[in-house]
Amino acid sequence: MNQIDSSIRASAPGTLMLLGEHAVLHGSRALVLAVDKRIRVELTPLDEPQLEIESALGQYRAPIDQRHADATFSFILAAFEHCYTAFAVEAGISPGTGVRLQVESDFSHLVGLGSSAAVTVATLAVLNRWLGQSPNSDQLFEQARAVMLRVQGRGSGADLAAAIEGGMVAYHQSGERQKLAPLPSIGLYYCGYKLKTPLVLERVAEAAEQLPLLYQHLYQLMAECAEQACEAAGQGDWTLLGRLMNYYQGLMDALGVNDAKLSQMIYQLRGDSLVQGAKISGSGLGDCVISLGQPQAVELPDRIPVQVASLGLRLD
Amino acid sequence: MNQIDSSIRASAPGTLMLLGEHAVLHGSRALVLAVDKRIRVELTPLDEPQLEIESALGQYRAPIDQRHADATFSFILAAFEHCYTAFAVEAGISPGTGVRLQVESDFSHLVGLGSSAAVTVATLAVLNRWLGQSPNSDQLFEQARAVMLRVQGRGSGADLAAAIEGGMVAYHQSGERQKLAPLPSIGLYYCGYKLKTPLVLERVAEAAEQLPLLYQHLYQLMAECAEQACEAAGQGDWTLLGRLMNYYQGLMDALGVNDAKLSQMIYQLRGDSLVQGAKISGSGLGDCVISLGQPQAVELPDRIPVQVASLGLRLD
Helix, strand or coil: CHHHHCEEEEEEEEEEEEEEEHHHHHEEEEEEEEEEEEEEEEEEEEECCEEEEEEECEEEHHHHHHHHHHHHHHHHHHHHHHHHHHHHHCCCCCCCCEEEEEEEECCCEEEEECHHHHHHHHHHHHHHHHHHCCCCCCHHHHHHHHHHHHHHHHCHHHHHHHHHHHEEEEEEECCCCEEECCCCCCEEEEECCCCCCHHHHHHHHHHHHCCCHHHHHHHHHHHHHHHHHHHHHCCCCCHHHHHHHHHHHHHHHHHHCCCCCHHHHHHHHHCCCCCEEEEECCCCCCCCEEEEEHHHHHCCCCEEEEEECCCEEEEE | HHCCCCCCCEEEEEEEEEECCCCCHHEEEEEEEEEEEEEEEEEECCCCCCEEEECEEEEEEECCCCCCCCCHHHHHHHHHHHHHHHHHHHHHHCCCEEEEEEECCCCCCCCCCHHHHHHHHHHHHHHHHHHHCCCHHHHHHHHHHHHHHHHHHHCEEEEEEHHHCCCCEECCCCCCEEEECCCCCCCECCCCCCCCHHHHHHHHHHHHHHHHHHHHHHHCCCCCCCHHHHHHHHHHCCHHHHHHHHHHHHHHHCCCCCCCHHEEEEEHCCCCCCCCCCEEECCCCCCEEECCCCCCCCCCCCECCEEECCCEEEEC
């Protein structure tokens, strides 16, 4: 079959925040990690002018020139919009053809492993190849950021950077990113619920309005901590990085994004001798906590079995 | 009996920290409260050259000119030392006479209600009267601070200020203190264990050595928060004061003086609709948590039944 021969495959890793969430939106650097759970996207050219999307979350099918919105596939559709509009004519794509995008994921989109970032990056990669483009990683990052902003209006882009680069990345929202080695060993635990990041940001913004100076200075302190954490991470000084994680967690608590359950999990993890530090991963008020070092003696439910992995975006 | 006729009685309130602990040692203001549980000291002149101390904690008896150290009564003995050395000759105290000091307390010295401060202030008050001195509150505060420094080497003096003034006091370790109204309603809960303040300070100092700049800036932020809290407290804006307490608690967590149990109690208290804010009271790593507002729906064990009370040192 010609179509199978010409299919294009890409995959990108899930990502998670080690340190710097919230402050990264205010100009700080952040440490973000790519993990060994991935999202794969396969593009198959079709002989009919259709856009089809298939994943475990559902199906989408529309005439390629009459695409409709679909919340389930908002990132894929925005990525398609971005690339197809820009490059289809230039690539000489015949009006009578289309594509099928098949998505497979190693992890649920319900836990905070950056599924939107991974699927966006992998989708952009296969679309660029199909449309004859060979963007470098900076260009791909800018495409991905445009897609993210189109869908959700804001975001640091840190998860996009790690999905592209893999491993551990020191990221600034200017787009500047530095891949660091060695990679840390981590534990990741889901707390059982999750408030969507935009809602968390809204609550923080409300609190910040009431204490503007205290929040401004808090972000400055988070930025200082994140800067020291990037240095410690680059040197593989896990003891220092763990201390900085604990410190940052206190600042997250002051920010108002900690809660009883997250706090309980974090203190349990810190009680393990193999854990150098523990904190919320991500915007808070739910989702995951991350430990630097894998606990040995402490058993927490809902462990998400991930490890930091060096492999970023891969285009087959 | 002549001796009973000439006895002198004073009492001082227990105290607790509402906000500003740790930072007050670095030049910040603090909010400290006097409560309705008191320590009473009665001085009875004796016809023999003895110093006697009696309390629920034990007894002490020594020739007045051959006093020995006793850890149980270190603050009382230092207060005696301070006053007797300074004023006995001037007061014309006969070499053949002595005193008995009887101490009664409404609360255990094991919970963080500032028993040392209360007993120091009340003891100094009766000794001054016996020795013909009439110090004003500034002078008494300086005497009390000298006693405290003699016994434990350091301390902010905030609890001494509240034990003298009563009510809610905005305190600076320069000795500057401002009595505020109205008085807040509070809940106080003991966590079941307590690390002595000097040991807590030692641990914080160790952590600060490793992250000097982050700790310096953390203290600055605590000071800013405390300053806003003093203003909110003076205006009786409990909603704002509660928010500032929660914020300060996050900074205490970053400082490294929070733990699993304290955190759990604090988040339980914050879950009550009548609680405006909740945090550690005192140096942390044990002891008490304090809520602004008395919880209605949440039941925590080990409630210490205290209320803020306006009455400070009282000399009968």
